[in-house]
Amino acid sequence: MSRVFNFYAGPATLPLPVLERAQAEFVEYRGIGMSLIETSHRSAEYDEVHNGAVQGIRELLTVPDGYSILLVGGGATLQFSMVPMNILPEGAACDFLVTGSWGKKALADTRAYGRVNVLFDGADHAYTTLPEASAVRSTPGAAYLHLTSNETIGGVQYHRWPTVEAPIVADMSSDILSRPIPTESFGLIYAGAQKNLGPAGVTIVIVRDDLVERSPDSLGAYLSYKTHAKKNSLYNTPPVFSIYLVRLVLDWIRDQGGVPGIEARNTRKANKLYDAIDNAPGFFRCPVDGAARSHMNVVFRLPSEELEAQFVSAAKAEGMVGLKGHRDVGGIRASIYNAMPEEGVEALVAFMTEFVRTKG
Numbered sequence: 584m585s586r587v588f589n590f591y592a593g594p595a596t597l598p599l600p601v602l603e604r605a606q607a608e609f610v611e612y613r614g615i616g617m618s619l620i621e622t623s624h625r626s627a628e629y630d631e632v633h634n635g636a637v638q639g640i641r642e643l644l645t646v647p648d649g650y651s652i653l654l655v656g657g658g659a660t661l662q663f664s665m666v667p668m669n670i671l672p673e674g675a676a677c678d679f680l681v682t683g684s685w686g687k688k689a690l691a692d693t694r695a696y697g698r699v700n701v702l703f704d705g706a707d708h709a710y711t712t713l714p715e716a717s718a719v720r721s722t723p724g725a726a727y728l729h730l731t732s733n734e735t736i737g738g739v740q741y742h743r744w745p746t747v748e749a750p751i752v753a754d755m756s757s758d759i760l761s762r763p764i765p766t767e768s769f770g771l772i773y774a775g776a777q778k779n780l781g782p783a784g785v786t787i788v789i790v791r792d793d794l795v796e797r798s799p800d801s802l803g804a805y806l807s808y809k810t811h812a813k814k815n816s817l818y819n820t821p822p823v824f825s826i827y828l829v830r831l832v833l834d835w836i837r838d839q840g841g842v843p844g845i846e847a848r849n850t851r852k853a854n855k856l857y858d859a860i861d862n863a864p865g866f867f868r869c870p871v872d873g874a875a876r877s878h879m880n881v882v883f884r885l886p887s888e889e890l891e892a893q894f895v896s897a898a899k900a901e902g903m904v905g906l907k908g909h910r911d912v913g914g915i916r917a918s919i920y921n922a923m924p925e926e927g928v929e930a931l932v933a934f935m936t937e938f939v940r941t942k943g
């Protein structure tokens with residue numbers, strides 16, 4: 584077997600022990616005579632997987648009582664609409680901090696449902712910076728304040744959270760479970776699974792129960808948080824296989840020392856990579872403001888697009904794939920989610936050092 588170091592931004596690398604476990608029990612799941620994806624989603628076996636995933640998220644993120652954990656389909660993109668449909672009452676407005684491509688998309692969809700006050704828009708700085716957390720104030724009466732905790736394309740991540748009166752709604756698709764968070768400071772957190780949690784197909788929504796109560800009765804059943812909260816996310820057939828893999832990933836996170844253990848490793852990985860960039864000034868350049876540098880998606884430029892193309896293909900030849908920056912911004916992006924081993928980052932750093940030596 585020769586697995587490469589996979590730096591794709593999502594779908595992204597998963598822990599090898601998780602893939603091996605899934606492979607070992609795929610055809611016949613734990614003595615039931617069939618695979619998990621062939622059994623009823625009302626079976627005892629699936630029930631254990633489903634509730635194990637919900638419980639694992641609750642434990643690992645220390646989600647307090649008074650919050651529901653929902654497992655839904657449609658990706659984080661569906662949440663760009665479901666959030667305002669459910670918790671932006673008619674006639675009310677919400678606040679937005681727009682820090683990159685994903686924030687812009689969430690904003691565009693929210694505008695289809697109600698009024699938005701944009702409190703911060705990083706466009707003037709090409710989305711390379713964040714608002715000063717302590718300076719953010721929500722608008723009096725705002726239904727909520729939406730932010731994107733980590734901008735996957737621009738490589739911008741909050742390291743300090745704003746404290747505001749309105750409930751904070753956070754899109755944590757690309758950094759959920761990468762570090763401890765004060766869950767009780769958020770009204771709603773959502774995250775597509777395919778970066779830190781498992782394969783695409785399931786989206787996690789952690790929502791305070793008083794916000795669930797805002798869901799208007801006029802919504803179709805699937806679009807209402809109330810439905811999923813009441814039915815423990817089993818109103819319809821859930822994405823069984825994705826949830827099963829999430830469950831295995833959560834077990835793996837526990838084995839790594841839980842979220843604090845994962846965070847320590849993520850910080851070491853990010854520091855090594857940013858050091859490699861900063862140690863070659865004039866060759867590598869990270870455009871992101873120092874205080875906002877992402878520990879998940881490390882973006883950087885080389886002196887020319889030609890050198891960037893050479894960098895990507897030479898890295899691929901050495902077993903490091905997925906390093907091309909997003910087409911909207913170009914450059915290089917190394918996504919180093921939870922499951923990227925430290926050896927992967929070390930291999931990339933060694934490759935970068937050698938690249939500067941020969942091309943710099």
Ligand SMILES: Cc1ncc(COP(=O)(O)O)c(C=O)c1O
Pocket residue numbers: 593657658659660661685731733734735736754755756757775776
């Ligand atoms: C921060 C962020 N939000 C939202 C999305 C959209 O997620 P999905 O493809 O699950 O709809 C992504 C996908 O990369 C993302 O990185």
